Amino acid sequence: MKKLLNVLYVTSTDAYLSRDGENVVVLSGNEEKFRVPIHNLESIVCFNYTGASPSLMGLCSERNVGLCFLNESGKFLARVTGPVHGNVLLRKKQYKMSEDMKACTEIAANCISAKIANSRTVLQRCIRDHGPNVNINILNEASDYLNERLKMVRKSNNLEEIRGIEGDCAKKYFSVFNELILCQKEHFYMSERSKRPPRDNLNALLSFLYSLLAHDVESAIESVGLDPYVGFLHRDRPGRASLALDIMEELRAYLVDRLVVSLINRKQINADGFKIRENGGVVMDSDTRKVVITAWQE
Numbered sequence: 001m002k003k004l005l006n007v008l009y010v011t012s013t014d015a016y017l018s019r020d021g022e023n024v025v026v027l028s029g030n031e032e033k034f035r036v037p038i039h040n041l042e043s044i045v046c047f048n049y050t051g052a053s054p055s056l057m058g059l060c061s062e063r064n065v066g067l068c069f070l071n072e073s074g075k076f077l078a079r080v081t082g083p084v085h086g087n088v089l090l091r092k093k094q095y096k097m098s099e100d101m102k103a104c105t106e107i108a109a110n111c112i113s114a115k116i117a118n119s120r121t122v123l124q125r126c127i128r129d130h131g132p133n134v135n136i137n138i139l140n141e142a143s144d145y146l147n148e149r150l151k152m153v154r155k156s157n158n159l160e161e162i163r164g165i166e167g168d169c170a171k172k173y174f175s176v177f178n179e180l181i182l183c184q185k186e187h188f189y190m191s192e193r194s195k196r197p198p199r200d201n202l203n204a205l206l207s208f209l210y211s212l213l214a215h216d217v218e219s220a221i222e223s224v225g226l227d228p229y230v231g232f233l234h235r236d237r238p239g240r241a242s243l244a245l246d247i248m249e250e251l252r253a254y255l256v257d258r259l260v261v262s263l264i265n266r267k268q269i270n271a272d273g274f275k276i277r278e279n280g281g282v283v284m285d286s287d288t289r290k291v292v293i294t295a296w297q298e
Helices: 054-062 088-098 101-133 136-155 159-175 201-223 242-265 286-297
Strands: 006-010 015-020 023-028 031-037 041-046 066-070 076-080 274-276 282-284
Touching: 006 286, 015 041, 015 054, 041 201, 054 066, 054 076, 066 201, 088 101, 101 136, 101 159, 101 242, 136 159, 201 242, 201 282, 201 286, 242 286, 282 286
Parallel strands: 006 041, 041 066
Antiparallel strands: 015 023, 023 031, 066 076, 274 282
16 A cells, blocks of 8 residues: 655745755755755655756656656646556556446436536535625525436546537536635636636636645556546546546536635635736736645645
8 A cells, every 4th residue: 555645835936846866855946945855755745946856856757756747827837756666466457447438327327416416516515605705596596406417427428429419518617616715806816717828817726726635646556556547537648637537527616616615715825926927818827726735734
């Protein structure tokens, strides 16, 4: 059994990672900012542009510690991996099942059923906890819509139908997402879900945390010996961790969406921590990223 350890998030864009014996050292200029023994880490996530030393990359590879680089908005840049670990027979079974459309449909249906059910739970919880302050009729209508589509997914027998239902449910869910925001509505408001790049503060926050979730899921998949790039709902595409995307579907609402709502409603973050780039995309500043990452780790 793999022992669950810590994830080191390096948020300073000028930080450089190096190795000192069995330690990971974070440098800023010539000044040491932080060090931690490699055996205390499960993975390292960097939001920097100066990189890491080849010696540290080798150490991470040797000790099976994931080393992932993201840009300041959470977009994946690169990942350092070492030799493949785990049971080759398990991966061969995974590859075989990925070519079996019946097996793919069953697994995909389970993932999307859980996603819809968890999304519906988020809406129902809002009604239960904040009934007097939200539009109950709109939320109930969306919840009923998701419930009907949930029944359809369980009866579905092909992937295209499941993808269509999932897309309809996501559109309906995000159409009422603003009802969950009780504070700072003028600064955190979604007209539509936008990803590449996110066009408002709320989408920027969602996309950033979805990136962290994808990294954690991919690391968990690798730790049990499966291939994160061979999925069932998300089909094979070069450079895409399809199985990680499959698994994280059911975790989006429960882990990310609820955290986003809490961060905004509790005023742990505010609009001052976001900025618009030249291409119209919205990103968080370093201090806001630290607040979000701290909340994610908790």
